[in-house]
Amino acid sequence: MKPTIGIVTDSTGDIPVEEAARLGIHVVPAIVTIEGETFVDGQGLSRQEFYRRLPEMHEPPTTAAPSPQRFAEAYESLLSAGFGRILSIHVSSKLSAMLGIAAQAAAAFGDRVHVFDSAQVSMGLGFQAMEAATLATAGASFEAVLDAAQRARERVWTVAMIDTLEYLRRSGRVSWLRAGLGEFLRVKLLVQIGDGVVQRIGEVRTRHKAVDQLLSLVESRAPLERLAVLHSGIAAEAAALAERLRPLARQAALVVDVTTVIGTHVGPGSIGASGLSA
Incomplete structure (x- = not known):
């Protein structure tokens, strides 16, 4: 059975690339600017190289959430591919503007996109997306997928x-x-x-x-x-x-x-x- 629920998250969830691919999770990358040069998270600069260079940087790097357009493109891509609804799970709204920006983009899609605050970061977020995606790939209903995310958030x-x-x-x-x-x-x-x-x-x-x-x-x-x-x-x-x-x-x-x-x-x-x- 083809899944009907798409899962979107952001790169602060730290889900390994192979796990995201296996579970069909769409990851929207955040932005980091290093000494005037802007990188999309996970592209153009490896994490290993970043940590090697970090102590020597003259100016501290800065970070930013993706634009609403990047989220809208992710939602449109999944809906066009045949997914009926999307659960978009993101880093804690108390630590980042990410959730608010995702919600801004989601508003154009009505009830087809539901934005979910993980209240977590790194794999604390990632595991919630993975639990939801596990049910989604098995063909579960939106209500069951959302419930899986909620139960994961509690644990x-x-x-x-x-x-x-x-x-x-x-x-x-x-x-x-x-x-x-x-x-x-x-x-x-x-x-x-x-x-x-x-x-x-x-x-x-x-x-x-x-x-x-x-x-x-x-x-x-x-x-x-x-x-x-x-x-x-x-x-x-x-x-x-x-x-x-x-x-x-x-x-x-x-x-x-x-x-x-x-x-x-x-x-x-x-x-x-x-x-x-x-």
Whole structure:
């Protein structure tokens, strides 16, 4: 049976290219500008190269959501291909203008396009899109696909260790960090996404202790249906953490080099995890 429900998301969901292709998820890329040169996320600059260059950049990169036209083109493409309705799942509206721009584009399509706030970022968003797409590819109704996204949103989580706070400070998106930067300068910060925003959950003096605490945070959320280890340019360390976490999840853990749009705000050397609790 040919699917009738199309799934759209944005590149801040960090869904691996092969997974998006397998599940038929249409990914609209965000924008990053580096020293005056603008890149479409995932094109023209690899994530590995971005993280290698990031500490040496004279000006911090800037990020932007796609235009409403890019979303409208995605919706029109899927509807023209025979999909009857579209579920468009995006990064937390409290962290980005992405959802509002998608909703602006969706308004022209009436009830054929439904915009959904994941209240998450990275694979916390990605897993919601993947759960919805799994049902969509099986021919489920729109109501069932939307319900799958809603149930995933209730069970998904993201935690991370920020290696250096300078990039997060520059982003201006974490109000409590601006107020207390001095006390955090010499620590590794542990954060989570909660209620759609970045929340402080602790700080540790050494990286080794921070990673151990991160491991404990993930273990406390087991058993897991899905798991992804997230990193910004430290693939070997992320793979080692994924191996340590392997017994906790029913499916093999994904290891994801987070998008440049997220990396701009967390900086190189950060590591975290997103999961879908069983």
